[in-house]
Amino acid sequence: MFEIVDIKNIHDISEYDDFRVSLKATFFTIVTNIKIDITTGDLIIPHEVDYCYKLMFEDRSIAIKAYNINTILAEKIETVLARNVSNTRARDFYDIYVLMTLHENDIDRQGLCAAVWEKAADRNSVAFIQNYQKHIADINNSPEVARIWIAYCAKYSYAQGIKLGDILSIIEKVLTIE
Incomplete structure (x- = not known):
């Protein structure tokens, strides 16, 4: 289970809004903190990369577009x-x-x-x-x-x-x- 702890703007001066999402992940008795940066409109050279992450506890994957x-x-x-x-x-x-x-x-x-x-x-x-x-x-x-x-x-x-x-x-x- 994931709980959103905080969402912060990570660039004071930017044409686009970029955020850092802080999450608390709980799996039975295991608790860990995760931070994910979410950006839009940023220059990616030469282009973004598609990453496919296989989930550990489910039989599926998540596709993510990310920086190369x-x-x-x-x-x-x-x-x-x-x-x-x-x-x-x-x-x-x-x-x-x-x-x-x-x-x-x-x-x-x-x-x-x-x-x-x-x-x-x-x-x-x-x-x-x-x-x-x-x-x-x-x-x-x-x-x-x-x-x-x-x-x-x-x-x-x-x-x-x-x-x-x-x-x-x-x-x-x-x-x-x-």
């Missing part, structure tokens, strides 16, 4: 560069590292590079991508970003051993492809 991996990575890379040294979202760094590492052989790197540029154009942040080497160096040399990353790694054991510099190198490789 290039769009997810493009958004995260654009966010890291555009927020630069004021970025407090360590999770974006982690997500870039994990997605690029786990899906290394599945990612069309030229397509990803193009998606980053297209996402930046959509968000009016092309200047950050044009000067990515400077922004990567700024992030790499920022004591505040380093502190945030170290705190994230200390809090989440799955991030331990991942170096911020390695993540920034991944971003640089993505954008060097052109």
Whole structure:
């Protein structure tokens, strides 16, 4: 059984309404919290992907249209560069590292590079991508970003051993492809 706990607007300034729905899922004595982001009108490069999820306790599936991996990575890379040294979202760094590492052989790197540029154009942040080497160096040399990353790694054991510099190198490789 699902219970809606909260619905929040997740973008203060946006042409479209995007929401985060917080749910409490209960199955007998098991209770877990789930968050689902619902977006409309967002640029998905090159297009959405159809995912089919087979339900565990019923003999049926649910079809969901979702972001493809290039769009997810493009958004995260654009966010890291555009927020630069004021970025407090360590999770974006982690997500870039994990997605690029786990899906290394599945990612069309030229397509990803193009998606980053297209996402930046959509968000009016092309200047950050044009000067990515400077922004990567700024992030790499920022004591505040380093502190945030170290705190994230200390809090989440799955991030331990991942170096911020390695993540920034991944971003640089993505954008060097052109």
